Each structure stands twice: as structure tokens, then as C-alpha cells.
Amino acid sequence: MALKSWKEILIGGMITDVGNSINYKTGDWRSYRPIWDDKKCNNCKVCWVYCPDGSITIKDGVMIGMDLDHCKGCGICAQECPQKAIKMMEETKLREAVK
Amino acid sequence: MPAESYQDDGGDQVEGGGEMTTMNVAKYKGLPKGLEGDRAVAEAMRQMNPDVVAAYPITPQTEIVMRFSEFVSNGEVDTEFIAVESEHAAMSSCIGAAAAGGRVQTATSGAGMALMWEVLWVASGSRLPIVMHAVNRSLSSPLNIHCDHSDTMGMRDAGWVHIFDENVQEAYDSAIQVLRIAEHPDVMLPTLHALDGFIIGHSVERMETLPDEAVKEFIGTYTPKYSLLDFEHPATFGPMDLQDYFFEHKRQQVEAIQNALDVIVKVGQEFGELSGRPYGLMEEYCMDDADYVLVALGSTAGTSKVAVDMMRDSGVKAGLLKIRCFRPFPHKMVSEVLGKRKVVGVLDRSISFGAQTGPLCLEVITSFFTHGVSPKVVNYVYGMGGRDITPAHICEMYKELVEIDKKGITGPVQRFFGVRD
Numbered sequence: 001m002a003l004k005s006w007k008e009i010l011i012g013g014m015i016t017d018v019g020n021s022i023n024y025k026t027g028d029w030r031s032y033r034p035i036w037d038d039k040k041c042n043n044c045k046v047c048w049v050y051c052p053d054g055s056i057t058i059k060d061g062v063m064i065g066m067d068l069d070h071c072k073g074c075g076i077c078a079q080e081c082p083q084k085a086i087k088m089m090e091e092t093k094l095r096e097a098v099k
Numbered sequence: 100m101p102a103e104s105y106q107d108d109g110g111d112q113v114e115g116g117g118e119m120t121t122m123n124v125a126k127y128k129g130l131p132k133g134l135e136g137d138r139a140v141a142e143a144m145r146q147m148n149p150d151v152v153a154a155y156p157i158t159p160q161t162e163i164v165m166r167f168s169e170f171v172s173n174g175e176v177d178t179e180f181i182a183v184e185s186e187h188a189a190m191s192s193c194i195g196a197a198a199a200g201g202r203v204q205t206a207t208s209g210a211g212m213a214l215m216w217e218v219l220w221v222a223s224g225s226r227l228p229i230v231m232h233a234v235n236r237s238l239s240s241p242l243n244i245h246c247d248h249s250d251t252m253g254m255r256d257a258g259w260v261h262i263f264d265e266n267v268q269e270a271y272d273s274a275i276q277v278l279r280i281a282e283h284p285d286v287m288l289p290t291l292h293a294l295d296g297f298i299i300g301h302s303v304e305r306m307e308t309l310p311d312e313a314v315k316e317f318i319g320t321y322t323p324k325y326s327l328l329d330f331e332h333p334a335t336f337g338p339m340d341l342q343d344y345f346f347e348h349k350r351q352q353v354e355a356i357q358n359a360l361d362v363i364v365k366v367g368q369e370f371g372e373l374s375g376r377p378y379g380l381m382e383e384y385c386m387d388d389a390d391y392v393l394v395a396l397g398s399t400a401g402t403s404k405v406a407v408d409m410m411r412d413s414g415v416k417a418g419l420l421k422i423r424c425f426r427p428f429p430h431k432m433v434s435e436v437l438g439k440r441k442v443v444g445v446l447d448r449s450i451s452f453g454a455q456t457g458p459l460c461l462e463v464i465t466s467f468f469t470h471g472v473s474p475k476v477v478n479y480v481y482g483m484g485g486r487d488i489t490p491a492h493i494c495e496m497y498k499e500l501v502e503i504d505k506k507g508i509t510g511p512v513q514r515f516f517g518v519r520d
Binding site for chain 2: 003004005006009010011012013014015016018
């Protein structure tokens with residue numbers, strides 16, 4: 001996306017296309033990645049309640065995974081999960097494993 | 100209304116305009132009163148009837164808040180008055196209320212303004228047309244409640260339009276004009292007018308107020324383009340703004356404050372049509388043939404007019420340039436008005452510690468350099484912490500300017516007038 005000049009943008013940094021934070025991928029800050037074990041998960045959605053970034057993806061009332069484009073890897077979901085169905089793993093190790 | 104532009108388009112401000120003179124024809128007849136500066140400002144606020152006032156009392160501004168809260172209690176205004184716990188909260192409340200689309204005002208002095216510091220920049224960066232009535236007071240330490248310009252000069256780079264008043268009448272008149280300046284679509288910046296603490300704030304002068312309906316007509320109604328309460332057109336105010344766009348938003352602020360040069364003159368002219376008292380960016384007093392000129396802000400400009408008359412009686416071609424608008428600084432006009440004078444003395448009622456001169460003199464010298472003129476300039480720092488300045492003192496300065504003309508500048512450019520050596 002081409003950056004605009006100061007003459008082309010709203011004053012004061014104002015945003016009128018609300019909800020555009022979805023376009024800002026904060027997931028690449030993450031140093032720990034949540035790994036979800038769907039076999040242990042009983043779909044209680046406590047993780048969804050606690051997630052500060054709305055990164056628990058729910059479809060038709062069922063937890064189906066994490067939005068890794070926006071998950072910052074805080075680990076609150078892993079801490080709060082009553083079923084211990086989420087564990088945090090270091091991104092660097094996961095990336096090395098892919099290589 | 101003047102057709103010329105006073106804007107800084109690549110350094111080309113157009114000559115002339117902006118001078119304050121008395122108009123004979125006014126649409127409304129003034130109502131003569133004896134009021135202190137603070138009470139005159141509170142009266143102007145009553146007539147403007149802001150949506151929200153958030154303020155914390157501090158000497159020497161206290162009377163504004165005290166008087167205005169009486170108006171609120173008596174039901175004389177519709178204003179939501181927020182009695183905040185600090186000035187930081189006052190300015191923060193103003194920011195929220197202005198983002199919600201309200202007409203918002205506050206008043207402060209000295210240490211209170213210093214406590215607002217962080218959020219002063221949020222107000223300007225968010226482009227919210229908040230009005231501040233600032234009653235100048237020194238900054239501690241040592242503790243002092245009296246007038247100098249350390250407080251508002253301390254926020255000179257905060258992106259606020261900054262006007263100085265000479266007397267009670269101007270404090271009342273500017274209090275009304277700054278609202279129009281702030282809300283102008285080409286400006287949309289918070290705007291302050293500064294009146295000298297005690298000297299103007301607590302001194303009773305004969306002045307005239309406008310009828311309520313005249314003020315109402317002058318300020319009109321305000322419909323913000325964006326507002327937090329406009330649910331049909333949702334907007335986010337004050338979001339994160341990083342390396343990719345922050346600089347562009349600062350560049351917009353530069354443009355907006357330069358636009359204020361034209362707007363201040365237009366609003367001042369329109370106010371003149373209403374009241375018989377037009378306003379501009381500065382005022383020249385006995386300047387037609389003046390060789391020795393002092394440049395002053397605030398109430399000292401009034402004192403200097405008396406001194407000019409005294410010097411003229413003794414045959415010295417003395418003149419005064421009063422700067423009304425300090426931010427944006429009318430550099431082109433200042434260099435044109437002063438460029439060919441023999442000696443210029445600039446009066447600063449604040450100190451920029453470690454700089455060569457006080458803040459006003461820095462502006463004047465920079466204006467001379469960038470516009471290629473070079474009269475002799477000296478800087479008089481005076482009146483710190485409310486130390487008295489009289490016409491006799493100012494006459495001494497004029498006499499020194501005459502000596503400098505004969506002998507050249509000897510000694511430092513910055514002189515501390517009235518301090519015991």
C-alpha cells in the first residue's frame with residue numbers, strides 16, 4: 001500500500017474506517033506461540049474470555065484455533081485453560097523445526 | 100477585511116495589515132463596566148456559554164474559576180462544569196469533551212499549566228479547538244505567584260496558538276476571539292490567550308462588554324466534522340501513529356498554525372465591526388518615524404506607550420511594537436516593521452536558560468536574519484516574578500538605545516533590567 005502525503009490524510013491521526021486494526025498484523029511480535037491440543041479441549045471457551053487480543057477463533061460456537069496474525073503470545077490462554085489444552089512454545093524453536 | 104495573505108508560504112508573508120486601530124462604527128454599543136481581568140474573562144465565558152469547562156483553581160487565575168462556577172450554580176450558563184482533581188485532569192477532560200464534539204474551555208496559571216504539559220500536546224496533536232484562558236505566573240522554584248511569562252513561554256512549542264493581551268479590555272475581547280480562531284476549519288488547534296497575572300488579572304479597569312446577543316452572534320454555532328458521539332460516522336481519536344505517518348501529522352500541524360495568521364486577522368477585523376475594536380497580529384505605537392523601538396508583550400506594552408510619550412516629549416523618536424500574536428510568530432511583518440530602525444530593544448518577561456536571549460528576542464533576531472535585515476538589537480529581561488516595571492524604567496531603556504546608536508553595542512546582548520548586581 002503506497003504511503004500518502006500529509007495533504008491526503010485526516011488531521012490528528014483520526015481513523016474513520018473503524019476496525020482497521022485487523023489490517024495491522026501484530027502476530028509477528030510474538031516470541032511464544034500457543035499450541036492448542038483439540039483432543040484435551042472441552043470447548044469451555046475460558047481462553048476466549050481471557051484473550052486480550054480476541055485471537056481465539058470461534059466458529060458456530062465452537063473453538064477452532066488461534067488467529068496467529070494477531071496473537072502476541074502473552075500466554076494467558078495457556079495459564080487459564082482448565083484442561084491444560086494449550087501450551088506455549090518458543091517461536092524460534094518452532095521455526096527451526098520447520099527448517 | 101484585508102485581501103492580503105499573512106501566511107508563511109515559503110517565507111513570503113505579505114506586508115501590512117493586522118494593526119489595531121479604533122473604528123468609529125460598531126454594530127453594537129458597549130456596556131461600560133469596571134472589571135478585573137479575571138472577572139472580564141469569566142464574563143466572556145458566561146456569554147460564550149461553553150458546553151464543558153474543566154478547570155482547577157490556581158492563583159492568579161482563581162477568580163475566573165470561582166466566578167464561572169457561580170454562573171454554573173446560579174443557572175446562568177448551560178455548561179457542564181467539571182471540578183477536577185488537578186490540571187492534568189482538567190486538560191484531559193477538555194480533550195475528551197472536545198473529541199466528543201463540545202465547545203470546551205479551561206483556565207490556568209503557572210504551576211497548573213506546567214502540570215498540563217503532557218496533555219497540552221495531546222490537545223494540539225489531536226486537533227481539538229480547546230480554548231485556554233492563561234493568567235501568566237512565574238514557575239517555581241523559588242515559590243512565586245506573580246507575573247512573568249515563564250508558564251506560557253514554556254508551552255510555546257506545544258502547537259497552541261498563543262496570543263498576549265495588553266489590558267482588561269483586550270483580555271475580554273481576546274477571550275471571545277480565540278474561540279473563533281481555534282474552531283476555524285483551516286486551523287482546528289487549541290488556542291490560548293495570556294493575560295498578565297495580577298497586573299491585568301486582578302486590576303480593575305474601565306472596560307466595555309458586548310451585549311450577550313452580540314457575543315452569541317459572533318461565536319455562532321459549532322458543528323465538528325468528526326465527533327466521538329456521532330454514532331452514524333464512527334471515528335477513532337488519538338490512535339497509535341508510528342514511523343510511517345507521525346511525521347505527516349506533525350507537518351499538518353505546522354500548516355494549521357501558519358493558517359492562523361490569516362484567521363487571527365480576519366477574526367480580529369470581524370470583531371472590530373461588531374465592537375469598534377479591531378485586532379490584528381501586532382500593534383504599532385508612534386512607529387511612523389521611530390528610530391528607537393522597543394518590542395513588548397502583554398501589559399508592559401501599555402506601560403511602554405506612556406514611556407514612548409515621555410520620550411517623544413523630550414525629543415527622542417521612540418516607538419513601540421506590541422506583539423499580540425506570539426504563536427504563530429508574524430516574522431515577515433516584524434522584520435518589515437523593524438528592519439530599518441536604528442536600534443531595537445526586545446523585552447522578555449521570561450528566561451530561556453542557556454540561550455543567548457529570551458524567547459521573544461530569539462524570534463525577533465531570527466526574523467531579521469531570515470529576511471535579510473540587521474538593525475542593532477539588544478534584549479532586556481525584566482519583571483521576573485512580578486518585579487515592577489514602570490514608565491521611568493522603560494525610559495531608561497530608550498535612553499540606552501540612543502546611547503547604543505552613538506557608541507555601538509558594548510556588553511552582552513542580553514541585559515537583566517532591574518536585577519541587583
